[in-house]
Amino acid sequence: MDKEWARVRLSFLLSFLACLVLLPAGGYIGYLAAGRIAFRYEQSKSFKTLGRRDAEELRRIGETAYALSVSRVLQLQKTEGSLRQDIEVLDKLRPKAAHEFWRIIDLRLAEDHAGVARIEEQANNSAQAAGHRRIAEDLLQSLGWRDVSENALNQLADRRLRHSLLRKTEK
């Protein structure tokens, strides 16, 4: 009788423990699965007023803009390393980006190259500086900039670097 009672109690305890585990585990799995499905469904029907082609275009523009905003965070650091990293990110992003955004990316690339050129110049690496300046110049020319002289490029770099880094490298 005692043994039987102990078995019942053990079995009750085990099922109680199973409930304790399965309730939150089920909740977590349900949360993840439903969250993903809802996200995808919602994304598929967003901008549906635009029609399929325009909605697709807007979604691609949005994705590119988001990637650009992430790269802007890199630019905020204003260090040579962060500018170089930003150049890498933008170079990779450009071929995948929405066509409309190519020129916007080019401008950002030109700013980065002008910034790196300015820093290299401050560090007396004239060959490296000239290389970056040439890339910036070509990009700005393709964007129709009226003045792509060395002075204009330095001004562009200074605006972006906010002088702080230049002062640091001068020391």
Added chain:
Amino acid sequence: MTRGMKISVVTAALIGLMVGAVFGVKQGVWLSRSFDYVELMEASAASADFAAEQFKYADVAHAREAAFLQIKFLQLLRRAGHDQGDEKELGWAYVRLAMIEKSADQKEAERAALDKAREYFRGSHPAEELTDDQMKSALVQMDEAMERARL
């Protein structure tokens, strides 16, 4: 394990799944909308910055192209019913276009752009009617403020 216990275990798992799914759906919908909002806000800001920068430094053809890109994008957002594509933004984009056309001495195109700008401003601020010069100087001031904010 008795049948009753098995039923309670399965029921616990099902209740967990259902409760999780309810929160998951809410979170998924919220995330999707927030994602769209952030992405489009960034896109709107990027196209506006680009148009302002090109207006200041590029030749007429490229500045015009950038202004049209911003207008196209804002109209797309407006059609999608997004906040970022509001009429005021479109109004300012057309004022910029008008200033570009003025610098290219395209009087008719300038007039058309200003009329379009006024039309959009009328939609967002029906009580106020700005003159051409007021619209242009406001845009210049806004650009200067943006430039200062960047520095």
